Amino acid sequence: MRWMMLGFALAISGMAAATGFVQEATAKNYLCNQQFALCTSAPCVPQPGNSNVSICVCDVQEGPNLATVECDTVKPSTDAEGVRTVYSQFALTQFEGGKKALKCESGTPWSQCLNKICTVDPANPDKAICACDVVRTGEWQTAGGNCDTATCKTAYWSGALLADSRSNAEFMMEQLKIAKSPAEACPVPK
Numbered sequence: 001m002r003w004m005m006l007g008f009a010l011a012i013s014g015m016a017a018a019t020g021f022v023q024e025a026t027a028k029n030y031l032c033n034q035q036f037a038l039c040t041s042a043p044c045v046p047q048p049g050n051s052n053v054s055i056c057v058c059d060v061q062e063g064p065n066l067a068t069v070e071c072d073t074v075k076p077s078t079d080a081e082g083v084r085t086v087y088s089q090f091a092l093t094q095f096e097g098g099k100k101a102l103k104c105e106s107g108t109p110w111s112q113c114l115n116k117i118c119t120v121d122p123a124n125p126d127k128a129i130c131a132c133d134v135v136r137t138g139e140w141q142t143a144g145g146n147c148d149t150a151t152c153k154t155a156y157w158s159g160a161l162l163a164d165s166r167s168n169a170e171f172m173m174e175q176l177k178i179a180k181s182p183a184e185a186c187p188v189p190k
Helices: 002-019 162-176
Strands: 030-038 044-047 050-069 084-089 100-104 110-112 117-120 127-136 141-142
Touching: 030 162, 044 100, 044 127, 050 084, 084 127, 141 162
Parallel strands: 030 084
Antiparallel strands: 030 050, 044 050, 050 127, 084 117, 100 141, 110 127, 117 127
């Protein structure tokens, strides 16, 4: 199954380079309400032959989410062959489910998936395979890694720069009228 998903991922990764969206430092946030891929804790691997792209397996969800491009730009669709496309967006749901934010140091590899194109896995419509950008700079955080800082150096978790993570969570809390953030940091290692 994992090989089949990787095959789907490689097929879409070429499209991601041509149609992917890059989050700018001054990006405007938009509240969308549609089907999307949630990659906040997604495990990723570098694409064979292209160390600047990672392939991530994300959860497919429906509901309120954050994009840094207009919602119509990242609207889900199904093509004539029945292939479903969604985009990776941000939501607080995995934090509400108990996942914690793991902080990783600059220089460790991570995957920037926000607004990236994804293909819904036809064998498992609860998962999407996304082609994301590999980043190696800036302090970042992920909901992946189970609070194990050693995974910061060996995994390519989907993540976000610390400042972006904070502002994205604040935006979602304000939009959804959430008083207390569900995003908690991992305990500091002793």
